[in-house]
Amino acid sequence: xQLIDQHTKRIMEGCKARARxxxxxxxxxxLEYIVTNRDLLELSPKxxxxxxxxxxxxxxxxxxxxxxxxxxxxxxxxxxxxxxxxISFYNDNNPDWLNVMxxxxxxxxxxxxxxxxxxxxxxxxxxxxxxLADKRTIARLxxxxxxxxxxxIEFARGIDNLVGYHDELARIDRARQPRTAARVDYYFDVFxxxxxxxxxxxxIEEIERYNRCAAESPHTCxxxxxxxxxxxxxxxxxxYQKYRxxxxxxxxxxxxxxxxxxxxxxxxxxxxxxTVIEVVRQTALFFQPQIRTKIMNEGWASYWHEKLxxxxxxxxxxxxxxxxxxxxxxxxxRVGLNPYALGMRLFEHIEALAAKGRYAFGFQRxxxxxxxxxxxxxxxxxxxxIFEVRENGSDFTFINxxxxxxxxxxxxxxxxxxxxxPARMVWQYYVRxxxxxxxxxxxxxxxxxxxxxxxxxxxxxxxxxxxVHRFEGKPLVTEFIANTLLGIEYLWGAPVCLETSEVVPAxxxxxxxxxxxxxxxxxxxxxxxxxxxQRVRYTMKSRILRREVLDQAAAA
Amino acid sequence: MSGDxxxxxxxxxxxxxxxxxxxxxxxxxxxxxxxxxxxxPRKIRVGRMIKPGAGRKGKVxxxxxxxxxxxxxDTQFQPPTEDRQGGGSGAGEPGEVIGEEPVRPEGAGxxxxxxxxxxxxxEMESSAYDLGxxxxxxxxxxxxxxxxxxxxxxxxSYHLTDRHxxxxxxxxxxxxxxxxxxxxxxxxxxxxxxxxxxxxxIAPRDKVYRVLSPEKDLESQAMVxxxxxxxxxxxxxxxxxxxxxxxxxxxxxxxxxxxxxESRFILHDTEAREVQDFYTYYNSKVAGGTQVASALRLxxxxxxxxxxxxxxxxxxxxxxxGDDWDxxxxxxxxxxxxxxxxxxxxxxxxxxxxxxREAGSEVSRYLKASGLLESQSRLLRLDTLPEETxxxxxxxxxxxxxxx
Numbered sequence: 037x038q039l040i041d042q043h044t045k046r047i048m049e050g051c052k053a054r055a056r057x058x059x060x061x062x063x064x065x066x067l068e069y070i071v072t073n074r075d076l077l078e079l080s081p082k083x084x085x086x087x088x089x090x091x092x093x094x095x096x097x098x099x100x101x102x103x104x105x106x107x108x109x110x111x112x113x114x115x116x117x118x119x120x121x122x123i124s125f126y127n128d129n130n131p132d133w134l135n136v137m138x139x140x141x142x143x144x145x146x147x148x149x150x151x152x153x154x155x156x157x158x159x160x161x162x163x164x165x166x167x168l169a170d171k172r173t174i175a176r177l178x179x180x181x182x183x184x185x186x187x188x189i190e191f192a193r194g195i196d197n198l199v200g201y202h203d204e205l206a207r208i209d210r211a212r213q214p215r216t217a218a219r220v221d222y223y224f225d226v227f228x229x230x231x232x233x234x235x236x237x238x239x240i241e242e243i244e245r246y247n248r249c250a251a252e253s254p255h256t257c258x259x260x261x262x263x264x265x266x267x268x269x270x271x272x273x274x275x276y277q278k279y280r281x282x283x284x285x286x287x288x289x290x291x292x293x294x295x296x297x298x299x300x301x302x303x304x305x306x307x308x309x310x311t312v313i314e315v316v317r318q319t320a321l322f323f324q325p326q327i328r329t330k331i332m333n334e335g336w337a338s339y340w341h342e343k344l345x346x347x348x349x350x351x352x353x354x355x356x357x358x359x360x361x362x363x364x365x366x367x368x369x370r371v372g373l374n375p376y377a378l379g380m381r382l383f384e385h386i387e388a389l390a391a392k393g394r395y396a397f398g399f400q401r402x403x404x405x406x407x408x409x410x411x412x413x414x415x416x417x418x419x420x421x422i423f424e425v426r427e428n429g430s431d432f433t434f435i436n437x438x439x440x441x442x443x444x445x446x447x448x449x450x451x452x453x454x455x456x457x458p459a460r461m462v463w464q465y466y467v468r469x470x471x472x473x474x475x476x477x478x479x480x481x482x483x484x485x486x487x488x489x490x491x492x493x494x495x496x497x498x499x500x501x502x503x504v505h506r507f508e509g510k511p512l513v514t515e516f517i518a519n520t521l522l523g524i525e526y527l528w529g530a531p532v533c534l535e536t537s538e539v540v541p542a543x544x545x546x547x548x549x550x551x552x553x554x555x556x557x558x559x560x561x562x563x564x565x566x567x568x569x570q571r572v573r574y575t576m577k578s579r580i581l582r583r584e585v586l587d588q589a590a591a592a
Numbered sequence: 593m594s595g596d597x598x599x600x601x602x603x604x605x606x607x608x609x610x611x612x613x614x615x616x617x618x619x620x621x622x623x624x625x626x627x628x629x630x631x632x633p634r635k636i637r638v639g640r641m642i643k644p645g646a647g648r649k650g651k652v653x654x655x656x657x658x659x660x661x662x663x664x665x666d667t668q669f670q671p672p673t674e675d676r677q678g679g680g681s682g683a684g685e686p687g688e689v690i691g692e693e694p695v696r697p698e699g700a701g702x703x704x705x706x707x708x709x710x711x712x713x714x715e716m717e718s719s720a721y722d723l724g725x726x727x728x729x730x731x732x733x734x735x736x737x738x739x740x741x742x743x744x745x746x747x748x749s750y751h752l753t754d755r756h757x758x759x760x761x762x763x764x765x766x767x768x769x770x771x772x773x774x775x776x777x778x779x780x781x782x783x784x785x786x787x788x789x790x791x792x793x794i795a796p797r798d799k800v801y802r803v804l805s806p807e808k809d810l811e812s813q814a815m816v817x818x819x820x821x822x823x824x825x826x827x828x829x830x831x832x833x834x835x836x837x838x839x840x841x842x843x844x845x846x847x848x849x850x851x852x853x854e855s856r857f858i859l860h861d862t863e864a865r866e867v868q869d870f871y872t873y874y875n876s877k878v879a880g881g882t883q884v885a886s887a888l889r890l891x892x893x894x895x896x897x898x899x900x901x902x903x904x905x906x907x908x909x910x911x912x913x914g915d916d917w918d919x920x921x922x923x924x925x926x927x928x929x930x931x932x933x934x935x936x937x938x939x940x941x942x943x944x945x946x947x948x949r950e951a952g953s954e955v956s957r958y959l960k961a962s963g964l965l966e967s968q969s970r971l972l973r974l975d976t977l978p979e980e981t982x983x984x985x986x987x988x989x990x991x992x993x994x995x996x
Contacts, residue, residue, distance in 0.1 A: 092620060096636060096658045099617060183626065190635075190660075197662050371691065373679040452680035452690070456824075461879055462692040467684040468677060478677060487663055505663070515980050516661035519633065534663075541946050579631060 037075050037086075040068045040126065044135060047350075051139040054344055059423065060147040065121035070128050076115075077101045083323060084117050084125065087168040089315065090175065091189055114138050118149040118326065120162040133354035134361065137345045144340035147426075148333050154325040154430050156208055163322055170315040177308055185312060191523030192291060192313045196320035197486040200289035204321055220246070220258065222276055223265065231275065290503070290524075291317045293491045299499075300529025309527070327484045331431045335379015338366050339422075342380070371452045371465055373482070382434065383422050385443045391418030435479045441472040451478050487512060489534075500575070501528045505536040507569070512536050521576035531577040535586070540568040617656055635659075637983040752802040760801025767800040814936075815904035816845055816855045817891050818873060821912035823861040823882040829979050830943040834911030835874055837941055837986045841909055844990060854904070856894070860887035862917070866894070884916045884955060885923035892930050901934035908935050909993065914942040914953020914976075921958030928964065932971050939993035940974045943981070952976075 040048070048068060055062075071079070081097035082088040113134075116124040124142045126135075149155050178185045228234050228242065249261045265272055288296065295301060295310045302310075326333075345351065345358060366377045393399060393413030402408050425434065443449070453468035469475070485508075492502035501524065505512060517534065525532045571586035624636040635658045684690045752762055776782050776792050818838045822831070845853050857873035858866050861880035864887040867873050891908060895901055908931060918924055931938055942956050951957075956976055959965060964972050975989040 092623060093658055093660060096620060096656050099620075099656055183623070183630075187630070187632065193660055194662055197664065368681040369679075370682050371678060371680045378679075447681055448683065449679065449681050450684065450686070451677055453677050456879060457692075458879065464689045465680075465691040465693070466689045467680070467686050470686055475679070478679065481667070485665065487665055489663060508665075510665040510667060512663050513666040515982070516659075516663065519661040520663050522632065 037069050037071050040070055044068070044132075047132060047135055048139050050350065051136060051143060051344070051348075054348060055140060055143045055147070055340070058340070058344060058347075059419065060143060060340065062143060062146045062150050063121060066142075066146065067121055067123045069123065069125050071125045072128075073105065076125065077105055079115075079125070084115050085119075085164060085167050087164045087171055088319070089167070089171040089189075092186060093190075093193075114142050116142050116145040116149075117164075118155065118158055118322075119164045122146040122149065123164065133351045133357060136348055136351050137341050137358060137361065140344040140348075141337045141341040144337040145333060147340075148329070148336050151427050152325070152329060152332075152430075153209075153428055154205070154329055157204055158322055158325070167319070170319075173311060174315060177312065181308065187526070188309045188312045189316060191527050192316035193320075194520045194523040195290050196316050198290045198489050199317055199320045199324065200287070200292070201321055201324040203287055203289065218280070219262065219276060222279055223262075223272070226279065227269075227272065227275065232269070288491070289317075290489060290491060294524070294527050298528050301527060313527070325430075328430045328432070330484075331375045331379040331382075331479075332426065332429055332434050333379075334376045335381075335383050336426050338376045338380035339383045342366070368447060368449075373479075378479075379434075381447055382438055382443065383425075385446065386425060386438050387418035387422045389418075389442070390421035391416050395421070431483050432480065435476060435483075439472060439476045439479065444470060444472045444475055449475055451475055496531070496533055498531050498577075500531040500533050500577075503532065503534045505534060507537040511538050514538075517574055518576070518581045521574060521581065522579055525576045525579065531575060533576075534574045536572055536574070537569045538572045540570050620656060633982075634984055752804055754803050754805040756801050756803045757797060758799065758801070760803040762802045764800045764802050768798060771798040771800060814845060814853045814907060815900055816842065816853060816907045816909065817858060817894075818842070818855060819858045819860065819864075819887045819891065819908065819910040820873065821861070821882055821884070821887075821910075821915075822859045822876050822880070823915065824879045825882065825915045825945075826913050830911075830913040830945070833943050833977060833979075833981055833986065834941060836983070837989060838909060838911060839874075840987060841939075841990055841993070844994075845907065858887050858890055860884070860890075862886065864890040866890065882912075882915050882917055883923070884910070884912060885918055885927050888924060888927035888931055892927055895931075895934060905936045906934060908938045909941070910939070911941045911943070912955055914944055914955040916954040916958075919954050919958075921955075921962065924955075925958065925962050925964070928962075928972075932964070932968050935971060937994065938972050940972075941989060941993070942974065942976045943979060944976055945979055 039045075045068065048066070052062075052064075052066075078098050079086060080101060081094040088094075113130075114124055114126055116122060124146075126138065130138065150159065174185060174189070224239075224243070224246075228239055234242075245264075246257075246261055250257045253260055262272075291313055295313055300306060301313075342362065345362075346355075351358070366374070366380055368374060368377045368381070389395060392411060393415055394411060396413065398413065399408070399411050402411060425438075429437075449470070450467045451469045451474050453466050454463050455466070456462075457464050488506040488508070490504050490506070492504050494502070496502045503524075517536075521532050521534060573584050573586055575582045575584070620636055624634050627634055637657050680690070682690070755764060755767060772792055772794055773782070775795055775798055779793065781791065781793060818841075820831075820834055820838070826834075842853075842855060856866060857869070858864055859873065859876055860883065862883040867876070887910065895906065900906060916924065928938070940955065940959065942953055944953050944956070952960075956974060959972075959974055965974055973993045975992045977985065977989060981989075
C-alpha cells in the first residue's frame with residue numbers, strides 16, 4: 037500500500053480545482069493509495085477501513101475471497117472511504133486520462149459524504165483514527181480476556197443492524213431546546229395531573245397563580261412560583277430530578293438497552309464487555325448511511341465524472357477510450373439493475389425537470405397534457421436543485437419522490453419478470469410492467485431495510501427481555517433467529533423472547549412441481565399469493581429455543 | 593495506519609498488510625471447535641464450493657464460509673413457483689417476452705471430452721482432498737476400517753521418471769544444460785553481456801540422465817454414484833443441502849481412499865441421465881417432475897454393463913426432497929433391491945419440506961414400509977433432514993449414512 041506518485045497527485049489536484057469550480061464542496065486534504073489485489077481482498081471484509089478491529093469472521097472472509105479471486109479475478113476501479121481526510125484506493129497502472137475520470141468520480145463521492153445530511157454524525161471525527169483506537173482497545177482486552185472478547189463482538193454484531201441510526205441523527209439534528217421551561221411543563225403536565233391527580237378547579241387555580249406571578253415579577257417568576265410549590269409539596273424537587281434523569285422512552289436501541297439495563301453486563305467483572313459493544317455499535321452507526329445512499333451516491337459520482345471529464349481540457353484525444361469505459365459503468369442493462377446507471381440518469385432527469393420549474397406547485401396543478409409538455413417557467417436552476425437533493429436525500433426519498441412516469445418512459449424502463457415455460461424448459465423473461473408505481477415498488481423493495489425490533493418496557497417472567505418485531509409484510513429469516521437470540525441471551529444474562537410474524541404453513545400446493553403443470557403455453561400470470569400470518573413468540577432460555585404460536589390473524 | 597506501525601518496531605513497511613494477524617484455516621477450525629466446549633454452536637462451514645459461471649473449464653475451490661446471523665427480513669419467503677422480478681430497460685410491450693434462457697444449458701455432456709482441462713479437475717480434487725482431511729480430523733467422521741484390504745491394488749509399471757547424474761538411459765537435455773550453466777557461472781566463465789556457448793566447459797558430472805524406475809500404480813478402490821433429484825420441487829434449499837452434502841461425502845471418501853475414488857454423477861427428474869463432471873452435476877438447474885426409480889435403474893444398468901461390481905466398492909448416494917410420482921415405490925423398490933446385491937452402501941438423503949414433515953415424504957414412507965432399512969441395515973441408510981438444516985447437521989448426516 038503506497039501513496040500515489042507526485043505526477044498522479046498533480047492530476048488529482050487539477051481535478052479538485054475544476055470540481056470546486058463546478059460547485060462541489062469537499063475538504064482540501066485527501067489521501068490516495070495504490071493497493072494491490074491482495075490488499076483489496078484483505079481490506080474488503082473490513083469494509084475498506086484499514087484500521088478496523090480484528091475479528092475472526094474477517095479472516096474467514098479473506099480466505100474465502102482469495103479462493104473466489106482465483107475463480108473470478110476482477111477489481112474495482114476505485115474505493116473511497118468516508119474519513120477525515122478522505123482516503124481512496126486505486127489499482128496501479130491506470131493511464132492518466134483514466135485517472136482523471138476516476139478522480140472526478142472519487143471527488144463526487146467525497147462531496148457526497150461530506151454534504152449529505154444522512155452522514156451528519158460522521159462529519160466531526162476521523163473514523164480511521166477512531167477505529168485504530170478501538171482496535172487497540174480490543175486487542176488489549178483480547179490479551180486479558182481471550183476468546184470471550186470475540187464472543188461479545190459476535191453477539192453484539194448479531195444485533196448491530198438494529199442500531200437506532202435515525203434516533204442518532206435526530207439527536208444531533210434536534211436544536212438545543214431551552215431547558216428553562218421544563219420545570220413548569222413537568223409541574224403542570226405530569227406532576228399535578230399524574231402524580232397528585234388534583235381536581236380541575238385546583239389545577240386552574242394553580243395556572244392562575246402562575247399567571248399572576250408572571251405578571252407581577254416577570255424575571256423572577258419561576259423562583260417565586262416554585263418556592264410556594266416546594267413548600268406545599270416537599271417531594272417535588274426530587275421527583276423532578278428523577279424525571280429528568282429518566283431516559284426518554286423508546287429512544288434506546290437494543291444495544292443501548294442491553295448496556296444500560298443488563299445486570300450481567302453491569303457486573304463489576306463484565307464491564308469491559310460494554311466497551312466492546314460500544315465499539316461495535318459505533319462502527320455499525322458509521323456504516324449505516326453508506327448502505328442507505330448507494331444509488332444516490334453512485335449516481336451522483338457518475339453524473340459528475342461524466343460532466344467534468346468531458347469538460348476537462350487535459351484529456352483531449354481520449355474521448356473514445358473514455359466512452360468505452362464509461363459505457364461499461366453506466367449502461368442500463370437489458371435485464372437487471374445498475375445503481376450507477378439508474379442514479380445518474382435520475383439526477384439528470386431531476387435536473388432537466390427542475391430547470392423547467394416542473395417541481396413547482398404551478399406545474400403539479402396543471403392537468404392539460406399539452407400544457408404540461410410545454411411547461412417551462414424559464415427560471416432555470418436545475419443544478420441548484422440537484423445539489424439540494426444530494427444534501428437532503430437518501431435512496432428511499434430519492435426513488436420515492438423522483439421516479440415518475442416521465443422518467444420511466446424516457447429511459448424505457450420496465451419491471452422484468454421471469455417465468456418457466458415447462459413445455460420447452462426455458463425461463464422466459466418478459467416485460468411485466470411499465471408503470472412508474474410498479475417500478476418504484478420494485479426498487480424500494482430492493483433497498484436496505486432492517487427489521488424494526490423494539491424492547492418492550494415490561495420485562496417478562498424470569499426477568500426475560502421482551503423483543504417485539506413490528507410486522508411489515510415480511511417474516512424474519514428463521515434460520516438466523518436461534519443464534520441471534522442466543523447472543524442476546526448471553527448479553528442480557530436472562531431469557532429472551534422475540535415476538536414476530538410468520539406465514540402459516542400452507543397445505544402442499546398440488547402444482548408444486550414444475551412438471552405437474554399443464555404442458556400448455558406458459559403459465560398465466562399467477563394471482564398474487566395470499567398468506568395467512570400468525571404471531572409467533574420465540575423464547576431463548578438456557579440456550580434452548582422454544583417457539584409458540586400466539587394467535588392467527590389473516591392478512592393478505 | 594502509520595501510527596500503528598510505529599508501535600511495532602522492527603516491522604518492515606513492505607510487510608505491512610491490513611490483516612497481519614490473518615489466521616490459517618486450521619487455526620480457525622480449532623477455534624470453532626473450542627466454541628462447542630464453550631457451549632455455542634459452531635459457525636464455520638467448510639466446503640462451500642464456488643463454481644464458474646460460464647465455461648466448462650472452471651476451477652472449483654474449497655473455501656471456508658461463515659454467516660453472521662442477524663435478525664433480517666426474509667425477502668424470498670414466497671414459494672419457489674412465484675415469478676421473480678427485477679429491473680430492465682429497452683423495447684417491449686408489457687407482457688412481451690424479451691428473452692429466454694434454457695433451464696438446463698446443454699452442451700455440458702458432449703462438449704467436454706477427455707481433452708477438457710485435466711489440471712482443473714486435479715485442482716478440484718486436491719482441495720476436495722484437503723476438505724476430506726478436515727472433515728475426518730476436525731469433525732471426527734469415521735475412518736473406514738477395511739480400506740483397500742479386499743485385493744492387492746498395487747502394481748508396478750516403469751517410467752523414465754527419476755533423474756540420475758552421470759549415467760542412465762536417456763540424456764535429460766534441459767537439466768543437463770542447467771547444470772552446465774551453473775557450473776560455468778560458479779567458475780566465472782560467463783559474461784552476462786555476451787554468452788558464448790562455445791566457450792562453456794562441460795564436466796562429466798553435469799550430464800543428467802533419466803532412468804527407469806518402478807512406479808506404484810494404484811487402482812481405484814471405490815466407485816461412488818451421486819444421484820440427485822433435479823425436479824422442480826427441489827428448487828432452493830433442498831438442492832443446496834443435497835449438493836453440499838454430496839460435496840462433503842465426495843471429499844471424505846477421496847481422503848479415506850487416498851484419492852483412489854472414481855465418481856459418477858447422475859441427475860434425474862422423470863428420466864435419469866449421467867453427466868460428465870461435477871460442475872454439471874452441481875450447476876444443473878431444477879425443473880420437471882420426479883421418478884426416483886429412473887436414476888436407480890440407470891445405476892443398475894451401468895453397473896451391469898460395465899461389470900463394475902467385480903472391481904469396485906460401490907457407493908450410491910441419492911439426494912431428494914422425497915417427492916416421487918411413484919408414490920408407493922412399486923417401481924423404485926425392485927431397483928433398490930437389485931442395487932443392494934452389489935453395493936457397499938446406499939444412502940438416501942431426504943430433505944423434507946415443512947409441509948410434508950408430519951406425514952413424511954413419499955420416498956421415506958415407502959422406504960420405511962418396505963422393511964429394507966431394518967433387514968439390510970448394513971447396506972441401506974436413510975437420513976431425513978428438515979429444510980432448515982445447518983452444516984453440522986449435514987456432517988452428522990454423513991456420519992449416519994456412512995457409519996458401520
